[in-house]
């Protein structure tokens with residue numbers, strides 16, 4: 367399948383070519399024709415699959431086919447996203463494609479002065495990429511007119527629900543015309559997503575592309591057991607020894623992000639933190655420095671990192687395991703993107719054993735354990751005992767699970783130890799959980815706890 371055969375116009379084909387994309391990704395192959403047909407779409411795809419171009423390209427082309435003559439154009443496309451970072455990325459793509467077809471795009475998000483956004487909207491735009499809260503603010507102030515919206519895109523819808531945006535989304539929908547095309551993209555398909563789709567979509571076509579955790583051919587995963595108090599030391603060691611120059615480190619809290627950043631700086635490793643307590647300008651600047659390679663380590667919380675698209679990110683580290691197992695999948699999806707190789711390592715302390723159990727249950731395979739001589743194997747049993755005390759599965763079960771083979775892709779990617787070249791690796795690193803071949807699985811568990819959506823009986827769907 368080629369981009370030409372998807373019916374894209376010459377301007378967009380040259381834009382795609384300039385980006386270096388040679389063939390469409392599976393989500394692009396499947397979604398573009400559906401969008402051109404004019405159907406509503408419910409797509410199971412997450413960041414890293416090429417989903418942004420999958421909706422941006424056909425929408426921009428459709429919009430360019432009838433550009434209104436009025437000077438102050440009203441938006442015809444609304445893309446709702448969970449975070450400012452994702453808004454910036456989607457908006458950048460929309461601008462990139464739209465510019466070639468004389469379309470104007472803008473970005474609306476909270477945490478910054480509203481006046482500049484009002485002025486931009488007043489001058490007229492075709493495409494609005496927005497976070498739900500600030501957009502609703504504009505709608506209520508009547509500084510945005512949503513009555514001409516032809517396309518509504520809900521990007522990373524599951525994440526928007528996780529972040530509590532459901533009411534804002536439903537209120538925004540009340541400002542939209544009934545006749546429109548609605549596209550919903552979500553990495554997971556929970557009851558709350560089904561409810562949202564029932565509310566906003568009409569007879570949607572459903573498409574699903576492989577999730578990154580099983581499409582992780584290019585991602586090497588490993589677990590490094592370590593005591594909590596030695597995590598920072600181990601991280602510095604891995605960064606130095608592995609000569610990593612660009613690593614995204616996930617921590618659980620904003621405080622933890624700042625603390626680890628200060629410690630890495632103390633260790634002489636150039637690092638900065640990105641989290642929701644930082645102003646948007648600092649976040650943008652930090653991300654820019656990291657992308658340009660001026661920062662070696664970016665320490666981030668899940669919310670701040672959501673939607674980050676850093677080309678060819680080679681290393682991701684889970685300094686703290688995520689509380690929500692699905693976040694593990696999102697996190698490792700930051701690396702090995704668009705066909706590049708990547709390494710995703712997790713530093714596991716005994717207290718995190720229950721979190722690991724939840725992650726491995728979701729993945730349906732055990733993440734291979736590795737140790738390094740400088741950090742001797744800690745008592746795994748401690749984790750098991752603790753886990754049991756908290757009502758999780760005990761050591762016997764944990765042992766059985768650890769023996770569950772990883773998918774072929776993960777296993778083969780592990781052959782070279784992530785920190786050292788293969789020859790040395792066999793001496794210097796010891797794989798504590800040898801993994802055996804297994805057939806690759808097609809899908810993993812998708813459900814996450816349902817977020818209740820208040821149904822609005824009287825609301826007309828369109």
Ligand code: AMP
Nearest residue numbers: 387389390391413414415416417418704
């Ligand atoms: P997304 O899932 O939209 O966040 O895209 C993930 C990454 O894949 C981005 O860096 C895109 O630039 C890249 N990408 C999107 N489509 C393609 C394609 N057809 N070929 C290669 N890379 C792509």
